Amino acid sequence: MTKDIKIAIIGVGGVGKAFISQLASYIQRNQSTLSISVVYIARSSTALISKDYSPLPLTAFVPEKLDAAGVPPLSVPDLIKFLKDCGSEAILIDNTSSIELASQYPEFLKSGIHIATPNKKGFSSEESLWNDIFAAAGNSGGSGGYVFHESTVGAGLPVISTIKDLIDTGDEVTKIEGVFSGTLSYLFNQFAPAGGNEAPRAFSEVVKVAKDAGYTEPDPRDDLNGMDVARKLTILARLSGLSIASPTSFPVQSLIPKPLESASSAQEFMTNLPNYDADMGQLAEEAKKEGKVIRFVGSLDVASKSLKVGLEKLDASHPIAALKGSDNIVAFYTKRYGDRALVVQGAGAGGDLTAMGVLADVIKIIARIK
Template sequence: MDLFSISLVSHQVGDRPGVGGVGNAFLEQLGQLSNPPKLVLLARSTQTLLSPAPAYSPCIPFTQWEDAANSPSLAKSNALPPAEIAAFLASAPGRAILVDNTSDLALAQAYPIFLERGISVVTPNKKGFSEDISLFNDIFSSAVRGNALVYHQCTVGGTLPVLSTLRDLIATGDEIIRIEGVLSGSLSLLLGEFMPGNGTSSAQWSSLVSHAKDIGHTEPDPREDLNGLDFARKLTIIARVIGVEVTSPESFPVESLIPFELSSLPSSAEGIAQFMSELPKFDAHMDAAKNAAEKQGKILRYVGSIDVPTGAIEVGLRHVEKGSPISDLQGSQIVSIYTKRYGTNPLILQGGGGGGEITAMGLMADLLKVMERLK
């Protein structure tokens, strides 16, 4: 039997105990495998659980890990730095795999340390693949040197097979000409409600943002969605995967939907509250953008695009044709891929990509692919 040891690093959400919605769903799905790997390390924001060396037994139970955390059979520690996690995994039995379910930049910057030691990486963390391009290159060169694997399908489009499809197109000799799409479920939902593709709406932009925040369809600080940076990170990853060199997400135009007058508010709870209370004062700006689209008989959407021949990348509000796939979006994501083979009829990937169980499924799929390739 092939032996694999895995480590899950997952941050708890706010003050709630646990490893977050995605982390808990991932552990549940691990427990459903017929031949699961051994979970030897489970790290969260405040605590690390370790299967005691040198025997690495008992392993951490997938679904009863919280009960096991209170027993003396597992070693416990405060949050460990990445280098110590790598050292622990490097000595664990079998092939080791790091499952990073955080958005932590410091951990992403340490991927080369793991990979050099033969520890494969599975992650939805966009930071390692969208920060400075030197880190992106170092990650994959380290994987080659360490004979390890890197799977990050969920960094773009949730569980939509965006990156794997692009890699397949390139590997089979197709030429990618243009990529266009909506890669933010939150902005897709907000714009779809603000200006439906097949109807009208009188809802004010600020009220839609407030409601989406209240029901958890945006980040706790909606500015993390509205500034477009997360969207820009995804386009950066796509561009690099298809061979367009992008130094950073700040190296191309990204239109922020945060009013300039509110852009300097602090990221504290007080700053979030002030932003939400003052946002209605700027509804006229979004109303004007919607009216401009209506005058042209088009629909307002937040769109990103990559023109491969010129290397031009843009993210921002666009007027799209009524009846087009993008105009009908309301919460889902879409990527249209124009290639030499597909001509003027693009390959379209569309669907929802978020939520704890769905994202966990994407992580699980990547983990199973890594385990299969490492056999």
């Protein structure tokens, strides 16, 4: 029997465009066994809505089609009603970073609408939202739709699925440590490479190169404040069984010089960042004299219920020190694995990789739909 599925997509930026392209290819490959129709595509100001639930064209989709459509997006209650009335199973794809949308996940799930998303906000903000989401989710003991969020940590890397498999099979996570930001991985791999004999480059120069190459957010402070890593660590801690109030409830080191936190623009921040290169340069030199390198690390210890995010000095032989490019690495220490961690490593950023993780979640949902 052919499964009939309707999909709503919100967010058509880098991840959204890549997801639409990958989804179109997936639909083409599986058209003999699946009937998948994208019936809603929206960005913040405009939307394409298939009022009769016929499939919207995905081939060669560009965001400009939304601008030309000129239709305001549906409100959340109206979108829920639209998807409930479709007569089929419905999946919401949230490719945004909106806490406003994420806060409505429980309502979507209670209405039987499934969710696949890379949006970290719903899973790393106030703990009450986390609890409400999974109380409603059909794959977590609730009676509502299924929710999957693999790409909230590590883009396309199997980080969430790995920790869930460990726990579901009865293992106990004791400690997790790693580099969770592709941006910060790139910055420090360039700034203080392991085994390098040359003097460290100016940190501001490395940030500029990364920004110009598109590795950072448009305002690099959104990467340097450490909150992206804190959110990912919060998600893993909650999956490990810890009660974490929010990503601001444990120590998070910001790499933004205090006087530049209030810079009025990214340009002002970048212009003045060289004035603070000496501080970071000194840290790198001190580490080098000890035969170590500095890296931006997130770690959690389950027994002590402690989490922290910030710079650490690591031996040059440490697996984290040997990372290349913008790779992520996550080491899971568990009762079964003992002192030898289970390591997940690889490219942890980029629109195509994140979209792949979202599509993999969609496939998991489809497999569970009766």
